[in-house]
Amino acid sequence: MLVRRWKGYAEEAWAATVYLDDAVHGPQEAMKAISDQLARQGLPLNAFTKRLGELRQRQKAAEHGLPAGVGSPGAEAAAHAGLTAAGAALGVPLGVDQLARSAGQLMGQRRERRDGELLNDPVGEVTPVFVKDLTEAARDRSQVVLFFDVYEQTGPGLDRWLRDLVDERYGELPSTVVVVIAGQGKLAPAVWGEMMPHVEEVVLDSFTEDEARDLLSRKGITDEATVTAILDVSDRLPVLVDMLASHRPTGPGEVIDPAESAVERFLRWETDPARRRAILDCALPQEVDADIYRALLDPEAAAGAEAWLAKLPFVTSHGGRYRYHDVVRTQILRLQRNQSANDWTHRHTTLADHHAHQRTTLETSLPDTDGRWANEQWRDHRAAEMYHRLCATPYDNRLAILEDCVHAASASTETLTRWVRLIYRAGHDSNHTTLTERATALGNNSAEADPETALRHILDQPGLSTTTRAHAYRARGRHHRTAGNHEQAVTDLTRAIELNPGDELNHYWRGLAHHAAGNYEQAITDLTRAIELEPDDALNHLWRGLAHHEAGNYEQAITDLTRAIELNPDNASNHHWRGTTHHEAGNYEQAITDLTRAIGLNPDDASNHRWRGT
Structure with missing residues (x-):
């Protein structure tokens, strides 16, 4: 309630305001949400949005192992051209090829370092751009106020970044940018100790x-x-x-148990029995919107819900969504559990079915599993669905939530962190210690979940389907490959193939792991099998083409890359790599044609211009 009042005061003073709750689970999500909300107020963070888009492209490329000019044949060829000219001028008859390889590697290493910095510390790379844009936005308003609510839940993932932001590690912020943190506990002294003299603390009425x-x-x-x-x-x-x-x-x-007395105090001003019942029911979801209360309440109560929900003294509203204060909601949930276990299960199941329906509707346009997990709206409905299913029947959904965690680990660390916290929250709200213990084992005590730790725990659990177990090995293999642990990656991906040899992705990812380790013949073998299983996937052909290229099989490489272009003609990478392969093979006119097309598709990629110039 206090946060809502402060937000209103700030807006009355012509400040731009941003409200973040536990829908954000890490710095990247927080910056994206801040950027989106400010853009809706006419303060777009354009440079940050572009930089974040580049980061996500790099992350996606790294996930698929797509090289971005690192140590590429084109790099070596460009260096060769320059050094050949220099050698001729200086009369150097020998060693040019060796010098070219060294220079090409150096050019690649510089690009690799830049990409590595972006991927190894993405937050450190994009936050300075975010700070610069935020500073510009603050010049157009009296203040920019960033509200971080329910910080007891989001703090573990945001604490260090937010402290560094306020401490101006990423760049100087104007004094008109104000950060408000609202939560049940105090700021961690280990993180905020030096900043505490600059913090204005407002203590509310819960006892320490x-x-x-x-x-x-x-x-x-x-x-x-x-x-x-x-x-x-x-x-x-x-x-x-x-x-x-x-x-x-x-x-x-x-x-x-004081729940009944506490709830009676919260509702002492409400005399209408139907309204009291509706208020209790609307506390079951973590947040409520019009679709949810229509699914949960009878038509008469739902028709007037929007008018009275926002007026409740313990409810905050934001963009058509309503959230109960955690202290009030905790007492109401305890009362609901104690009064009727059957009603508790029935109402949570109703809410889970509502979100399942919304999710499956979205799936008509998201047929691919990876595409679903990359879609924010789909993830929101799936997360809410699984929260309510765990509250209703945790044992019946024990394997389904583990399968979700495997998909979440494949999607991103932030998504996995969200799912682990979801499990913990469901355990806390439904008083199921098995769920909170499960969340702890998956990594809930960490600021962010570690995919390797979570997947190791999941693979130790009995009852998983063969498909899920294979997927878990594949996900762990991918993380090993990204971390440079190629031997462990091949081991895990081999196990995935043993469990599910008919899954094209298992062969694809082991092919990429072999490629990263320099085992090009094994990579060609795996990618050939992936093509047999999925002949119309352009990435399979692209990667086999690159493996042939590294093995010196330029004709086969060009054949594969041509097929990749036929399947995905608008992908600049396909034209780029066929162009550099033509260059390596001495087919300069074809190389120029391909690189010209790559420039047309992606004019901001300097490597395309550089290799065409070469």
Whole structure:
């Protein structure tokens, strides 16, 4: 409520405001969300948007192993041309080829370092551009205020980056950029210690643990088990701590659940039974919008919901979405669980089915699994669906959520982190310790989930289908390959092939791992099998062409790259690599034609111009 009020005050003072909650799970998502919200207020961060697009292209290329001119034949050829001319002028008869290879490698290494910096520290690369754009945007408004809500959930993934942002590690920010952090706990001293003199802290009405213990001690309650029970069920709300202490419990078994009393206090002003029921039901989802309350409530209650939801003192609204304060929602959820397990399961299942319907509708235009996981709207519905299914029937969905985590690990570290936190939240909200323990094992205690740790845990679990197990090995193999652990990558991908030899992607990724390790003949063998299984996938032909190229089989390489162009004529990389292969083979006119086409498709890629000039 306080955050909402501050946001309103800022907007009245002609400030641009940004509101972020637990829909963001890391710095890249936060910067993208800030950029999107500011753009809607007429303050686009154009340079950052372009840089982020480049980063994502590089990440996608790295995921598929697409080389971006690194140590390429074209680099060596360009160096050869320059050094041949220099050698002729200086009368140097020998060693030009060796010098050309060295110079070509140097050019490639410089490009590789630039790309490596972007991929190894993407946040460090894009944040300075973000800061520069944000500074420009701040000049057009009285202030730019960034609100980070529910920070107890997002803090682990954002803390270090946000501290560095405020500390101006990425560039100087004007004083008109204000950061507001709202959460249940204090800022971590280990991260924010040096910045605390510059932080204005506003403490709300929940007790700290020490304050709650002090009150209980003054009430004569000192038994540790009893104190722990009171702290657990009260969420340290002063009114609840005092109420529980007033009963003078002498053991944890005498500590009553305060949920009913707490909820009664929250709803004491609402006399309409139907409205009270609707308020309780709307607390079940993590956030509510018009589609959700229409699916959850009867038509009469749903028709007026928008009018009264935003007026609730413990609800914040943002862009047509409503979120209950965590303390209030926790008490309502506990009451709902205690009153009727059947109703709890039924209502969560209703919500899960709603999101499943929305998700499957989207899938008509997203037939590919990878495409679905790359689509933000699809991920949102899938995440909400699985949250509600875990709350309703955690045991029945124990394998489905692990399968989701495999897909999430394949998509990105941020997506995996989101899914691990989803599991923890479902366990917390439904009081299922097996779920919170599962989240901890998958890496919930870390700022961001580690794909290798999560996949190792998943592969240790019984009951996984053969397809899911093969997919997990493939996902781990891909992460090994990206990290440069080529031997482990080949081992995992070989296991994936053993489990599911008919999956073209298993052969494709092992082919890329062999290619990265310099095993070109093995790469050709794997990619040939991938082509047999999926002959119309341009990437299979592109990569076999590149493997042939590295092996010196230029004619076969040109054949494969030509097929890649036939299948995907608008991909600049296909024309670029056939052009450089023609160059290597001495077919300069064909090389110029291909590189001219690559320039037409991607005029901002300097390598296309450089190799055509060569």
